[in-house]
Amino acid sequence: MVYLQHAHCLTALGDTAATCDALLEGTIALQPQVVPGVEGEDQVPLAWMPQAAIGETPRWFGHLQALRDQLPDRPWGQAGYPIFVTSSNYGIDHLFEYCQSGVAKVLEWGTPHNIMAQLQARFGWGERMTVFSHACVTGQLGLLQAQRAVESGAAQEALVFSFDFLSPFVIGGFHSLKILNAGMPAPYHAGAMGSIGLGEGAAAVVVGREPTPYRIGGQSLYNEMYHFTSNAPDGSGFEQIFKAAAALAGGDRVWVKGHGTGTLEAGQLEAEAAARHFPGSPLLSWKGSIGHTLGSCAVVELCIAIEAIRRGQVPANLGAEAPYFSDAVATQAFAAGDYDGVVLTSNAFGGAHAAMLLSYE
Amino acid sequence: MSELFIRKVATWIEPPGDDGAALAALREVFGKRVARRMTRLGMMVSQVLKPMTIDAGTSLVYASTYSEACAIEKFLKSFPFPSPQMFQTSIHPSAPEQYLIQQQQPVGEFFPLAGGTDILLRALDCVYACGGDSLVLCGGEEVGTWLLEAGVSSLSNYAWALELSHSASDAIGHLCWEEGEEFSALKLELPRFVAALNERAPYCVELAQGSRMELVWSA
Numbered sequence: 399m400v401y402l403q404h405a406h407c408l409t410a411l412g413d414t415a416a417t418c419d420a421l422l423e424g425t426i427a428l429q430p431q432v433v434p435g436v437e438g439e440d441q442v443p444l445a446w447m448p449q450a451a452i453g454e455t456p457r458w459f460g461h462l463q464a465l466r467d468q469l470p471d472r473p474w475g476q477a478g479y480p481i482f483v484t485s486s487n488y489g490i491d492h493l494f495e496y497c498q499s500g501v502a503k504v505l506e507w508g509t510p511h512n513i514m515a516q517l518q519a520r521f522g523w524g525e526r527m528t529v530f531s532h533a534c535v536t537g538q539l540g541l542l543q544a545q546r547a548v549e550s551g552a553a554q555e556a557l558v559f560s561f562d563f564l565s566p567f568v569i570g571g572f573h574s575l576k577i578l579n580a581g582m583p584a585p586y587h588a589g590a591m592g593s594i595g596l597g598e599g600a601a602a603v604v605v606g607r608e609p610t611p612y613r614i615g616g617q618s619l620y621n622e623m624y625h626f627t628s629n630a631p632d633g634s635g636f637e638q639i640f641k642a643a644a645a646l647a648g649g650d651r652v653w654v655k656g657h658g659t660g661t662l663e664a665g666q667l668e669a670e671a672a673a674r675h676f677p678g679s680p681l682l683s684w685k686g687s688i689g690h691t692l693g694s695c696a697v698v699e700l701c702i703a704i705e706a707i708r709r710g711q712v713p714a715n716l717g718a719e720a721p722y723f724s725d726a727v728a729t730q731a732f733a734a735g736d737y738d739g740v741v742l743t744s745n746a747f748g749g750a751h752a753a754m755l756l757s758y759e
Numbered sequence: 760m761s762e763l764f765i766r767k768v769a770t771w772i773e774p775p776g777d778d779g780a781a782l783a784a785l786r787e788v789f790g791k792r793v794a795r796r797m798t799r800l801g802m803m804v805s806q807v808l809k810p811m812t813i814d815a816g817t818s819l820v821y822a823s824t825y826s827e828a829c830a831i832e833k834f835l836k837s838f839p840f841p842s843p844q845m846f847q848t849s850i851h852p853s854a855p856e857q858y859l860i861q862q863q864q865p866v867g868e869f870f871p872l873a874g875g876t877d878i879l880l881r882a883l884d885c886v887y888a889c890g891g892d893s894l895v896l897c898g899g900e901e902v903g904t905w906l907l908e909a910g911v912s913s914l915s916n917y918a919w920a921l922e923l924s925h926s927a928s929d930a931i932g933h934l935c936w937e938e939g940e941e942f943s944a945l946k947l948e949l950p951r952f953v954a955a956l957n958e959r960a961p962y963c964v965e966l967a968q969g970s971r972m973e974l975v976w977s978a
Contacts (some may be wrong), residue, residue: 437839477938486850488873490831493911497835502909509911511824511875526938528881529874531826531851539870546888570838571846621869623859626847635865747847748856750869 400545400605402612402756403555406468407601407701408461409688410445417688418705421713422731426687428582428595428717433573435494435566442578443595445689446564455516456492456507458563458598465602466521469557472604475524478554480547482540484530486693489513491565517559534657535619535744536560537601537696538752542617544605554606560697561600568692569596575627583660583690584718585683586669586727592662595717597689599698612704615650615739615755618642622749629664629749636671639751643741644675646755650738652676653712653728655703657745658683659690660717664745669723676741680728686717696744696752703742707734707758734758760937761887763894764930767922769807770957771899773915782916793861798830798848800901801857803918808858811895811922818868818889819855820896822882824875824949826851828903828912854899854918867891879947880972883936886923894923898949919953932959932976939969947972 406413410427411420420427428443450460472479492508495501506512510529517523530539537560544556572578572594581593605614620638624630654672658665658681672681684699685691691698706712714728739757744750773781785802786794794802800823813819827849834845848857852871859866870885872878879898886896897920903912924930947964955962955974962974 435838436841493831493906494835494838496909497838505909505911509825510873511878512911514874525877527874528885529872529878530870531873532869532871533850542868543870543885543888550888552884552888566838567835570841571834571843571849574841574843574846576843619868621859621866623856623863623865626850626853626856626860747850748852748860748869749865 399607400548400614401608401610402603402614402704403606403608403610404470404604405701405704406465407599407698408447408464409599409691409698410447410597411688414701414705417702418709418713421684421687421702421716422711424716426717427597428687428689430580433569436570436573440573441580442569442573443582443689444564444569445595445597447598461600462561465600469602470604472555473524474557475518475526480526480528480553481523481557481559482528482530482544483514484536484540484558484560484693484697485562486531486533486536487562487568488531490567491563494565494567531693532746532750533748534692534695534746535750535752536693538617538744538754541603541696541754542619545614545617548605548607556605558603558697560694562692562694563598564596572596577661582717583686585658585660585686585715586665586681586722586724587718588721588723592660592665594659594661595685595689597691599688599691599694601694601697601701603697603700611759613757615757616646617754618646620751624749627747629667629745633667633671635749635751636667639743639753640671640675643753643755647739647741650757652739652741653680653737655699655740655742656681656683657743659685666723669727673724673726679726680732681724681726682715682728684713684716696742700742703740703756710734760935762933762935763887763923763925764927765921765932765934766924766929767810768956769810770919770953771803771806772917772953772957797857798827798853799916800827800854800899803916804854804897804899805858807918807920808855808897811920812893813864813866813895814893815865815867816891817866817893817895818886818891819866820882820886821852821855821871822878822898823854823900824873824878825900825911825913826873827853828901828906832903832906855897877947879949879952880936883934892924892926896921896923915950917950917953919956930977932974934974936972937970
């Protein structure tokens with residue numbers, strides 16, 4: 399049995415508690431802003447976290463420091479306490495900056511392994527750091543390997559450290575693909591046009607064997623390999639992952655925190671698969687407020703889910719209105735105590751799918 | 760001590776000083792129309808994945824420190840008119856996806872790693888933790904241009920793949936490794952490891968604090 403020992407996140411709405419407060423109030427963090435670094439004045443929905451540079455560190459480093467400061471005191475990165483670092487972009491903003499300015503010093507944060515060296519030096523972490531990058535399911539790869547490390551006895555506790563911050567590279571890239579446009583994201587809304595919003599997020603989760611009210615009931619992955627940026631139109635990937643999640647849940651009463659970015663096709667396929675495998679279970683996404691926090695989304699949203707369970711109130715699906723792709727979309731906050739667990743899903747480029755069952759008392 | 764058995768191995772290594780001839784030949788293998796949409800790393804990784812047995816139950820682990828250096832360069836240089844194609848192909852783990860999407864081959868678990876000097880050890884730990892008996896571990900790097908000059912690109916072009924198993928049956932070799940108590944201290948030179956795979960030569964790294972890794976081939 400593996401349990402969540404610690405979970406804390408930061409979003410554009412603040413820390414875990416502030417984010418949960420704001421989501422329960424229906425606050426939308428995303429704001430239309432001009433796409434940085436590109437020709438034109440197109441506006442897209444973005445949710446930035448505050449500047450948090452410490453000395454000559456990146457503008458976002460203070461957020462990582464804040465997460466690290468709240469961790470339980472363990473020899474992280476040393477024998478028995480591995481770290482799984484998850485991000486889709488790491489320091490890609492620094493490669494963009496280098497390309498524009500030619501200032502070599504920014505490259506100290508420009509690659510995943512340079513960032514790992516910085517974290518080791520600044521946080522006193524050891525070298526047992528596994529670095530994953532698989533677009534928007536990255537966070538859950540870390541959660542799955544952390545679970546396995548604890549289950550196998552290779553780890554006493556494992557830390558999943560996750561972050562993704564916005565940059566012209568990322569915003570310009572999504573905008574060039576025309577999936578980030580002027581529309582605000584409306585997860586699971588059956589409309590004429592879909593859009594996503596991008597947000598910043600960072601989170602730290604510790605898993606271990608010490609029983610807590612929050613148990614990882616299982617996790618599953620599936621990769622369609624249908625297209626680089628689209629899911630298989632027959633919904634086979636969503637079918638596979640929700641089928642696996644339903645097998646994990648057995649007959650438990652669960653609510654479903656879906657991926658729900660606001661794209662039409664994926665939203666419809668996901669809502670339909672969720673309804674098939676979890677009939678009557680509320681379905682929701684918070685990306686209509688905090689935006690899609692990319693590779694960190696699985697870990698960030700897990701932290702919010704735990705906070706919601708702790709409070710007893712789960713924030714509703716945000717940013718959208720009827721009609722929906724499914725009657726199960728939660729339009730109002732609801733009581734966590736009416737359920738035994740939550741299924742959390744993620745979906746990424748390449749048709750990558752991930753699901754976790756979190757059971758709670 | 761962790762141990763995995765090797766069922767198949769494949770490598771692609773650009774010969775020193777060949778001035779792009781091997782990559783040009785590889786491009787011919789895929790055909791110009793297909794190759795035009797692929798990265799160099801994508802072609803190299805595709806070539807080593809071809810002999811591997813991959814199905815929907817396979818757990819695939821991919822290790823690349825710098826990934827798609829050339830696509831990243833081109834995407835960055837495309838601003839202020841960012842190229843959607845370069846953005847798409849620059850995203851880690853593009854190289855194995857180029858092969859698997861061409862094949863329309865789903866896989867169960869897929870763990871793409873980034874990271875530095877200990878990426879091989881971390882990738883081995885990752886594939887070892889995967890269940891089932893269909894395990895493929897692969898990796899590769901491509902040489903950039905201005906990112907190479909900036910010191911954030913591989914110095915050489917290469918790709919490698921191993922079909923692995925927890926079982927010794929049909930093994931042509933095995934890998935075993937362990938880390939010392941304090942910290943790994945196991946700095947593996949991936950190009951040397953890949954050269955050993957290519958030559959079917961033994962490879963052993965043994966360092967202080969009890970960390971070691973060994974590649975052994977069956978007689």
